[in-house]
Amino acid sequence: MADKDFEEPNAEEHGEDEVLGDEGSETQVSDPDPQEELTVDDILGAEQNTDAAAEDTVLADLESALLNDLKRLQAEYANYRRRTEDQREVEIERAKGSVAKGLLPVLDDLDRAEKHGDLEEGTAFFPIAEKLRAVAERMGLTTYGVAGEAFDPQQHEAIFQAPTPGATEATILEVVEIGYRLGSVELRPAKVVVAVPAE
Numbered sequence: 001m002a003d004k005d006f007e008e009p010n011a012e013e014h015g016e017d018e019v020l021g022d023e024g025s026e027t028q029v030s031d032p033d034p035q036e037e038l039t040v041d042d043i044l045g046a047e048q049n050t051d052a053a054a055e056d057t058v059l060a061d062l063e064s065a066l067l068n069d070l071k072r073l074q075a076e077y078a079n080y081r082r083r084t085e086d087q088r089e090v091e092i093e094r095a096k097g098s099v100a101k102g103l104l105p106v107l108d109d110l111d112r113a114e115k116h117g118d119l120e121e122g123t124a125f126f127p128i129a130e131k132l133r134a135v136a137e138r139m140g141l142t143t144y145g146v147a148g149e150a151f152d153p154q155q156h157e158a159i160f161q162a163p164t165p166g167a168t169e170a171t172i173l174e175v176v177e178i179g180y181r182l183g184s185v186e187l188r189p190a191k192v193v194v195a196v197p198a199e
Contacts, residue, residue, distance in 0.1 A: 093185065100141050100182050107136060111178060145179040145190025147172050155179065157189040164195040171195050 110129045113119045119129050145156060151170035162173055172192045179190030 093183065096139055097182050097185060097187060100136070100139055100180070101187055103132070103136055103141070104180060104188060106132065107180075108177065140183050141187075142181050143178045144181060145172065145175045145192055147174055151192065151194045155186070155189060156192045156194075158194045159191050160193045161196045162193055163198040165198045167195045167197045169197070 110119065110132065113125065114129070119126050149172045151158065151172055156172065156179070159176055161170075164173070171194070172190075173195040174193040175190055176193060177188075177191035180187045
C-alpha cells in the first residue's frame, strides 16, 4: 500500500485564510438544531409518499402471488403423495394377486387329492397341504362357490345346465372348480354345474 499523507494541507498553499477562534482552533460551522428523535409510533404513523405506497402495493402483490404459489405447490404435493400411496397399494395388491394366481393350480390339486382321500390326517402330504392353505388364507385368498347356492352369472361360470324337476330357480348343483377372490378382487370364477327348472 502506498503511504498516504493525512496531514491537513497548508492553507497558504491553497490561498485560503484560516479563521481562528479564541483558542486558535478552527471554528466549525454548527449544524442547525438537531432533529428530534423519532419513536416507532411516529415512524409507523407517518404518511408515506407515493413512491413508498406504490412499492408497498407491488410488495403486497408479490407476497400474494408467492403465497398462492406456495398453496398450489402444497396442494400438488398432497395430491402427489395421495396418488403414490394409492399406486403403492395397487402394486401391493397386484403382487399378491400374481402370487395367488400362481398358487391356484396347486390349491386345485390339493382339493382333488382331498376328494380322492389322499390327504387324510397322518399322511405325508397332510401337513404340507395345511401349511399351504394357511399361507393362502393369510394372503387374504378366499374361496367361493358351494353346491346349493343360487347361481349368479356375475360370480359363477356355468359349464353345464341340468334340467332338474322341482327346481324353481337356477342353483348350483355341483362345483367343478372352486372360485377364488383376493380381498374384493375376483381371481377366478367358480366353474359350476347349474340345476335349472325342468320344462
